[in-house]
Amino acid sequence: MKLVNILIGWTTAQWASQALAAPSPVRRAGFGTYADDMFTTAIEWNDGYWDDEAGYLIAAASNPGRYDARHTAWYATQLLARNAPGDVARAIRIFDNVIAGQYLDPSKQWYGDYQQSPSEPEPGTAEYPDDGPYSSWDPNIRDFVGCAWLMALNDYDHLLPQKTVSKIEQSLHIAAKGDLYRVGGVDGDNLYPCYSNPWIMRTILQNWVGTRVGDANLTQSGEKFAQELYDLWSMHHTLSEFNSPTYSGVAMWALALWSHWNELAGLYNANLKNLAGPWDRTYGYDMKQYASLVGAVIWGAVGRDHAPIPQQTSGMYHGDDFAFYPLFAMVMPEMLKYLSAESKASLVKFSEPRLYTAQAFSPPFDTYPRNITTWLSENITIGAETVAQEVIGGAAKSTSAFSPAVIQWAIDEYQIGCISHWVTESSIDAVASSNGLKISYPNATSSDASVSFNFLFSGLSRRNGFNVTGLEGLPALDLRVKTNAFENYTIVYDTDQSVNDFIFYNITYTVPAGLAETPFISLELV
Ligand SMILES: *[C@@H]1O[C@H](CO)[C@@H](O)[C@H](O)[C@H]1NC(C)=O
Ligand SMILES: *[C@@H]1O[C@H](CO)[C@@H](O)[C@H](O)[C@H]1NC(C)=O
Ligand SMILES: *[C@@H]1O[C@H](CO)[C@@H](O)[C@H](O)[C@H]1NC(C)=O
Ligand SMILES: *[C@@H]1O[C@H](CO)[C@@H](O)[C@H](O)[C@H]1NC(C)=O
């Protein structure tokens, strides 16, 4: 099915019945062999965080409090799907708890949002100031909770007392109305159609809630949002948040069907069990070490043994996202309808060396569409994009998430090495080929005294006596560096400077002040 049908051709009733359709209610799992395995593994992981005295899940990682309201809200839907003894009662407790933490003052920007944690003071007070979205409140929680709970109502409302059903409907209605306060660029808000993952969730939330409670304004807003996303997608047939190990997963979950299985298959290296770069938004440098949502998609499609997920669920980086996995299992039957046999095969076995090219556009941040080039071979992938933006760090304005130039390779049978370019410029020409990676800074001027090329190398978790001395001579990667920067670089291994939990060697080449040419560096495969 084409995205056009999904996004604009459907009536609201079709949205409601199909976008998150459950094949049959009342069942334990029943989402498919691999999805059931994922559902059970991950809900049991969540069970381990349940605090029965509080009626919340303990926060798995960084969170502004002891308990995590968003994870707990997701868990309620999962409990209804499992429906083991005690599960429904536990879910009802959660709905009561989380709804009690919803913000109800329509004059506030966080109207309809939910607390991040039940210990949080009221945002916008002297003790907990409002410094805009993502400070004392997180505007995306409306969408994350909303989409999880509309699954609960859509598929499992027959398990709940009418009183609870009405309470959830009312809460979602307020959440959807509050979501309409979000306008990209106004009051510090960043929700543009290019912020693909929450934009898709808001679209579904508006449409579904509008239909459910009979609020035509919400339904119409949903259709308008779908059109805006579709117009942007149509330009290059890519989502703006291109190739994100986490957010592509959210987008696939939210649509529960995405004609972009092909894009995922094209960029995935089944031998390295990683999505090749570049990554617009990432939470790590090796998917075998951190929980990603594309990991959930692949587990559901081809099973845990083939999926890019950590061997150990204890101690995995970005473990927070594991709490989301059971909801992925639940939409897997719908998602798998659009997975071709060919794409499926490439999730299991690396097919053939190839150069993948694409374009993606993130207005208002990009001044022109980003050009993406990715070389994939069995043991090495090299991915890059040219970008000229108004900010450093991509549309998310995050240097730790934006990786516009990346090399990944098999150090040995288990370890994946990663060299990621650390961004310090807003205009970067980075191009990948089978010969290597070339990066230049077209807008760095000779008056800039501190222009540099920074690379983070990670992945050698067992050094076994090997000394890392620079980009040249790394294990199982024969690189030669050419640059018009100073050839003497600095290299530091500093355990206080982890990025996305990964510890790395920071290798920095400094550009001489007054350099007349465009600064460049190339890492050539020998
Ligand atoms: C209707 O939705 C639009 C956004 O699509 C919003 O700006 C407007 O305030 C809404 N109107 C009401 C009455 O909620
Ligand atoms: C990106 O690629 C397109 C198509 O090949 C080309 O026309 C355009 O000039 C490229 N843009 C940049 C900034 O390299
Ligand atoms: C990839 O690495 C494996 C293990 O070292 C090796 O057997 C294989 O030949 C390599 N493939 C290529 C294309 O070099
Ligand atoms: C880069 O420099 C060019 C030429 O001076 C200019 O047109 C463009 O706006 C600059 N881009 C950014 C993102 O600063």
Ligand SMILES: *[C@@H]1O[C@H](CO)[C@@H](O)[C@H](O)[C@H]1NC(C)=O
């Ligand atoms: C690594 O460095 C240490 C200390 O400088 C040295 O003793 C050792 O021989 C080096 N190992 C290799 C394999 O070069």
Ligand SMILES: *[C@@H]1O[C@H](CO)[C@@H](O)[C@H](O)[C@H]1NC(C)=O
């Ligand atoms: C590299 O060499 C240049 C020129 O000799 C010198 O100015 C600079 O301080 C050196 N940088 C490092 C990191 O050693």
Ligand SMILES: *[C@@H]1O[C@H](CO)[C@@H](O)[C@H](O)[C@H]1NC(C)=O
């Ligand atoms: C890497 O080192 C350079 C030079 O010391 C520094 O400016 C930069 O912030 C470091 N990057 C990270 C991610 O620590």
